[in-house]
Amino acid sequence: MLSAFSPDKGCQDAKPIIAALKNKGISAVGAAGFCWGGKVVLELAKSSEIEAAVLCHPSFVNVDDMKGVKCPISILGAENDHISPPELLKQFEQALSLTSEERHIVKIFPGVAHGWTVKHKADDAAAVKHAQEAHQDMLNWFIQHVKKEHVN
Template sequence: MSFCKDCFKGVRHDGTVEGKMETIAGIQCYVGTPTVDYPKDKVILYLADAFGLPLVNNQLLVDDFARNGFKTILPDYFNGDPVPEDIMTSGKSFDIPAWIGAHNPGVTRPILDKVIDALKAEGVTSFAAVGFCFGGRYTFDLAFDGVIKVAAVSHPSLLKVPEDLEKYASTAKAPLLINSCTTDEQFPLSAQAKADSILAGFAPGYKREYFDGCTHGFAVRGDMSDPKVKAGKEGAFKATVEWFHEYL
């Protein structure tokens, strides 16, 4: 597994978080709960980028999904060891290969499964997953395993193209939304075109949004002072909310 330089760049967003930390199956999670009545049997799993649960950008997006009527849960699938936030802007060195090795699917997926099993025991029957960067890999894997009812990814990382797209088309049942952009080493224009080609006839549902002038990470760590990036972040969020309202 590998990342690109843009996986570790971005801007910390301002805002006051409204959710709360909860422990689910022994795993720390950030939970956004709607203030209005909502379906108790449905949950969005927010599968974060490498900066994980502590990054306020991720928590604010969880709150945004909750504000749109979905209970949303961000599990700490890095077990207290996300990529440090300060490398986003400092250029400080960080041993990425060692970090990836410590958070491979054999380590990370069981943490996620614990949370899912606990939520099922509480009566949740329908899961959606929204994956950003690192979380895109796990969104695909949960769809492959039939765990989620609907999937959305923004600038996914760690996918094998075309293999994962072909596997999605042949084995997954979850409608898939991909939020893509202009500059993305992890999911470049060629991969975007391949996704359209392979998934064009995907019966459960497929849609790809494209945000011009945006770079990998835009939907969660984008610079809101750049009008194109701001439009991209807001557009990707709107598209995802609409996708979940249609299919979850």
């Protein structure tokens, strides 16, 4: 079942959508990927399709995947993540420093687990605060790195 929704397929499915946006006059596109969507966005970041990328608690991503990134990339991770633990995220940051000239940031949020940006208890004030902070970080990244253009 998961193969029907593979990151490679997701990347290929996204390209015509991005092309359609650009055909409508949108000249700059940013993309965010959550969990397995992080791998999709990472592949888009290597293709020159997007101008900025954000990965939130990525999965199916390894250190070699960082090679070839062509746009600014922000990786937002969780302290308590068995899928992408902080040690792996630090390796991502090191690989980006060595293989990409683009701006990048890796931020690890304390006390949260994989999926915290979209799956948290609404009555957990700390979890809500960290999710809101991650969403604001993502928005700020796009404001900073995606050029604002007028649509005709």
